[in-house]
Amino acid sequence: MATQADDWGNQPSGGEEAGDRHVSIIGVLAIQGSYREHCAALRRCGVQAIEVRKAEQLTRVSGLIIPGGESTTMANVAERNGLIAALRGFAQSGKPMWGTCAGLIFLANRATGQKKGGQALLGGLDCKVHRNFFGSQINSFETELPVPSHFPAKSPDHFRAIFIRAPGILEVGEGVEVLAECPVPEGMVVPTAEVDEGMMVIPTAVDVDKDKIHAPREPTTAPSCGDNHSRDKVIVAIRQGHLLGTAFHPELTSDLRWHLLFLDMVRCSNPKTIPMEEVEEEGALAAGGGGGEEGGKKADSARAATTTTASFTFPSMCRPEDLPIFREERNMEFELI
């Protein structure tokens, strides 16, 4: 256990002894977007995932993923259901949250390039995010990026990153750890940090209760990332305390390492919850995908059988299994995991 924690670059907190090991539940905000992909990835990691649609469901989960999707839609629906306050409370309680793409915008303190009138943000990540940084769908792309140093040493040193109308992180404050940067595609007109039309600023975490809106802060030049403003690269993954934000979509690839990183954050914040060694046994660190020999369902059920300490109850759905993960775009081959 302890060495595993070191591998992931986190300090193992107390209570690591193999005692009562509860299977913790990770929630995925299921308002809209790629929540089922996230749930599938979490199940492949051997933990239970539930779809969170209502405030009361938040009490059951020990970590929350805000998936990719349309951030305006998510903010809109969440606001109408009174979920925003519950989510802010969740973030303040110190439980880990991870936002991919739209979720990153949600978690950012400041966002630009939004719709007229702005949108509700949860805040917490001290950074400035530009919506649709890379442009519209025609500029969406996938690439390989070097992994952050927290990833296990034995795993591949690159990961597949899929950017879909993705945001970019323009500035980060002090104490924000930059996990990944992406070279800006050639010939792209780069949105600058100065464009403040439709800018939404949300209060810093300390001031959330007072619900007052601050003026945008002066951009702080963090010493950890000196080329904060150089625009041949843009920051695409950050971590601050219990919050993780990625501009790309790990849930659309078969690489589970980002999910494992998040699970590790959950484990460190609440040490007696996730049985990590079972994940290792599964060999889930592989960035690659399957040989396509086994059916997805079969693999899923096999995993569920090997990883449970308590019996899992997946939400019974009349809806079919989830989408494949595509690799070979020419003949549209897919991988089943």
Next chain:
Amino acid sequence: MNYSYFPIRKAFAADFTAKVTSVAKDCAEPRITKTVKQILDRAMRKAMEKSIPIIKSEYNYCMSLVRRDAHRRCGGSAWEIDKNGWFLNWTLITALDRVIVRLIGCYRVVITTLDGVIVLLIGWLIASLTGGWSEGGGRGGSPWVVLSLAIMSSTNGIVVTHEDVAAAKLKPSMAVGKATFSVKVGLAQMLKGGVIMDVVNVEQARIAEEAGAVAVMALERVPADIRRHGGVARMSDPQMIREIKKAVTIPVMAKARIGHFVEAQILEAIGIDYIDESEVLTPADDVNHINKRNFQVPFVCGCRNLGEALRRIAEGAAMIRTKGEAGTGDIVEAVRHVRAVMGDIRRLQSMDEDELYVFAKELRASYELVKQTKVLGRLPVVNFAAGGVATPADAALMMQMGCDGVFVGSGIFKSGDPRKRASAIVQAVTHFDDPKILAEVSCDLGEAMVGINCFDKGLERYAARSE
């Protein structure tokens, strides 16, 4: 083939297995190890029992697996192999191996016959004359190297494989893949669980965005008006689409006529996010659809049954919707189409593998896609409902039947209170399985769009315009 080399082969197989195992352990990919192991075991058993050489095709199959494994781990890009013609890492295990490895740098070769050694030496000679070997470094080399090695491996029982993972890792491919199928499907995946609304001007687009639409479909007339006015319905004015694009931050879709690839090119040029090759517009080609693989921009297409859906996917569609009967406000056709698709998938799942060929013939769809669908238990791309959705209940019905999201055409802006209805339908799609919330959002929405009963005689069937 000379049987006296059998002991070498045996040694090779053992060594090869060990290497593959260690490599696979390194990348923690148990399944591929298992497959390679099984093949090798079988080959070994055959060789032992009948004392025949290990069959070359089995070697080649092992090799292809290992290569696939290798290229995945060195960056995952298939082009890596295509560009260089070969994945240049080699394994060598005969007595000569150390010598030859010294000679040719990091390449390693497995030799199973004596002829192989000779050809290798010839190849090496050619390569050194052309300067290919001196480049070293685990990749590249002149075309001569590639050619000579390819000839060797294909004719002389030489098995090539990679070994030096570290060398492969040094130069990962950082190539940017634009408009790959996963990127195209990716946007559709981000739209899942959402509502896409038809809008005809900037004001409506703003209302849709405020209500929580995940995307808007920009068109000149909503289907209900197309139905009323008749005539030929075409692609919208690009200027209008541009304005809508400027006004909202959510993705903007637009419709092109079936088979009208120039309209699609125009829409691509103005940077639209998704193109709907739609039967609602008057078809431009009554036989062929657009070859959607030629485009960078992703396409969504309508379908009435599984065969039609798979034919569109084969043409390159990255998203599927039911056709329904647009502009009627009658959900019956959409239900029929979802039932047809889902029913066919359920039948498919209970079928024997042997029956798939005939089923693919009946569906008039590609066998490969039929097989993929069977394995997945769903369409291999995102599947939305469209055509006749007018109330929150309609939208939730489509979601409960297994759709990933909903298109609403005339249902919103032909109703009494578009703002309220739009936001109610958005809520209904999120909470599709919670009747209490559905009841709440369905209250007091004002007048719904005037419907046209789909069983009316004389109703023009848009859905039947293409197949």
